[in-house]
Amino acid sequence: MTSGFRPALNREFLREALFRLIAIDSRNPTLTPGAPGEEDLANFIMSELARIGLEPSRQETTQPNRPNVVATMPGRRSGEPSLMLLAHMDTVGVDGMSAPFLPWEQHGQVYGRGAQDMKGSIAAMLAVADALVQAGHGPEGDLTLAFVSDEEADSIGAQRLVEDPIAEQTLVLEPTGMEIAVAHRGFAWYTVTAEGRAAHGSRWQEGIDAISCMGVFLAALHEHAAELVARPSSTAAGPPSIHASTIAGGTAISIYPATCTVRVERRTAPGEALADVTGELRSLIEATNRHLGAERLSLSLDLVREPFESRTDGTLLDRLCTAASGAMDVEPEVVGAPYWTDAAILAAAGSDCVIFGPLGYGLHTTEEWVDLASVHQTAEVLIDLVCAGQAT
Structure with a gap:
């Protein structure tokens, strides 16, 4: 820190914000047709930021009622790098959960859909903004909450x-378990289609089994x-890595299947070119067709998300390690994340990105929780990060 003063975190504010965030269906x-999306949560976040004393803005996206919320706090010192704290508002579905939007706490763990992914981080961001405003102590460089x-x-x-x-x-506040993630894999989704010939099961001379x-x-x-x-x-x-995700084919047990479709997910490592990845899969298709003696299989690319790796010339990693070591009293481990995040999009746009967030359990499962103490600790790390200059 550049001075002895440090804004104080209001832990009761953070806890209350977390419970209110989980209670909002987002x-x-x-993923879930008919689900409400992020509108109600965005309105709550905007009202909280305004109550704190900031001037949030609503940023429309390509789909109605699915906005972003952005607020900026000007920095105290010129020459400091601008920093964005980023969290996503949407959650996955709730099938199999009895009360996904009724948050409850047990043994320091707060349960509910989105608790870990990633309303704990949103609560930490709101608590940091509140601490800075209440203390009258702005961030060293321009700070954006997104x-x-x-x-x-x-x-x-x-x-x-x-x-x-x-x-x-950009610090992406995905729940890393208080580790610092500097890379993650991307993915490409493909559809493989096999073409056969439908025929009655007794007509083996005519039927070609696509399956x-x-x-x-x-x-x-x-x-x-x-x-x-x-x-x-x-x-x-x-x-x-690569795996077959879903398979579909056939119409009846007594009919030769005319088509068979398989969806394939290929997880890509940083440095891999999409053309090479697709080329490897296409080579498998061509080898299969040669084995079959006909062009029966085809390949299509459905969706691509690029891998992520922190910049080697970036300074955010060192700044975060310093802030985290001070707030946590232990140096955090630097790792790769197993999942994909929006960091890939921000990094591709030129921002120096790192991923860091609280500890929890049950991503996308029926029992999801976030460790409340780690949410507090995440907020403390963020306070040290935004209140410390590039040179401390």
Whole structure:
């Protein structure tokens, strides 16, 4: 810190904010048709930021009632890098949960949908803003609080965010378990289609079994998957991987299936080119067709999300390590995250990105919780980070 003064965190404010955030249904309507999306949560965040004393703005995205919320606090010192704290507002569905929007606490763990992913981080961001305003102590450099929509599906929020100028540095507050993540894998989704010929089950001379044709490909994919994970990894993100996700084919037990479709997910490592990734999969398709003696399988690319790796010339990692070590009394581990995040989009837009957030359990499962003490600690780390200059 540049001085002995340090804004005090209001822990009761943080706890109350967390409970109120969880109580708001912000399920992603792309994942759960008919779900409300982020509108109500965005309105709550805007009202809280305004009550704290900031001037938040609503940023519309490509889908109605699915906004981003952005608020900026001017820095106290010129020459300090601008910093953005980023969290997403949407959550996954609630199938199998009895009371997903009735938060409750047990043994320091706060339960409810979105508790870990990632309303704990949103509560920490609100508590940091409150601490700074209450203390009359602004951040060293310009500070932006960004709450985005749709991270769990198509990331329309992050993509809209980077259409405008963004901060030089971005801390993505995904729940890393108080570790600092500097890389994660991307992914590409493909559809593989096998074409056969429908015929009655008794007419083996006419029927061509599209499912068994696909089986030849799946056997080759199994071998390819083993080869991928055995590749040496040069980043914290780990090796690439691939798997068959879903399969569909056939109409009746007495009919030769005319088509079979398999969805394939390929997790990509930093440094891999999409053309090479697609080329490897296409080679499997071509080898299968040669084995079958006909062009029966085809490949299409459905969705791509790039991998992420922190910049080697960036300074945010060192700043965060210093702040975290001070607030946590232990140096945090620097790791690769196993999941994809909006950091890839912010980094591609030129921001120096790192990922850090609280401890929890049950991502996308029926029992989700966040450790309240780690949410407090995350907020303390953020206070040290935003109140300390580039040179301390």
